[in-house]
Amino acid sequence: MICKDCQSAIVDLLLDPGAPASRDMQVHIESCPACAQEFQSMQATFALLDTWHAPEPSPYFDQKLAVRLREEQTLAPAGWFERLRSRLLFNTGRQLRPALAGGLALVLLLGGGAVANFTGFPHSTPETSATVQDLQILDKNDQALQTMDQLLQDDAPADDSTAPPSS
Numbered sequence: 001m002i003c004k005d006c007q008s009a010i011v012d013l014l015l016d017p018g019a020p021a022s023r024d025m026q027v028h029i030e031s032c033p034a035c036a037q038e039f040q041s042m043q044a045t046f047a048l049l050d051t052w053h054a055p056e057p058s059p060y061f062d063q064k065l066a067v068r069l070r071e072e073q074t075l076a077p078a079g080w081f082e083r084l085r086s087r088l089l090f091n092t093g094r095q096l097r098p099a100l101a102g103g104l105a106l107v108l109l110l111g112g113g114a115v116a117n118f119t120g121f122p123h124s125t126p127e128t129s130a131t132v133q134d135l136q137i138l139d140k141n142d143q144a145l146q147t148m149d150q151l152l153q154d155d156a157p158a159d160d161s162t163a164p165p166s167s
Contacts, residue, residue: 003034006029009025013025013029014039
């Protein structure tokens, strides 16, 4: 028998020594000094617990308890704020975990949406009317024509007074 199994079952041996599995444990305890010491320690603990006597409750315990229960029942129920406060103060938080997880998920979604909006995901351009598009094209053409005129004027020979006359 393994010592771990024996030490975990020592309490069962103390409570029911006539069980069929207890024979194997007794053989192991006789051969293993560590388990024998654990068995003796548990026997001493159980013997000490057998000598302990629970104190007697006061003779008016039941009447006092009944009076306090009646007083609590006659009190007006606490308001919602007081119930919420007591729930938050005296609670383990198990009921709030799903709400906190949902709130955190909502914050992450909103934060992610805000970041996605600022990072420049492609947005659809507003539709412009055909008239506006035509005017924009004409404006670009006019600018192109003015640029071409300037380039052609730069290529033409200027009338210089320093140039020799041709005749």
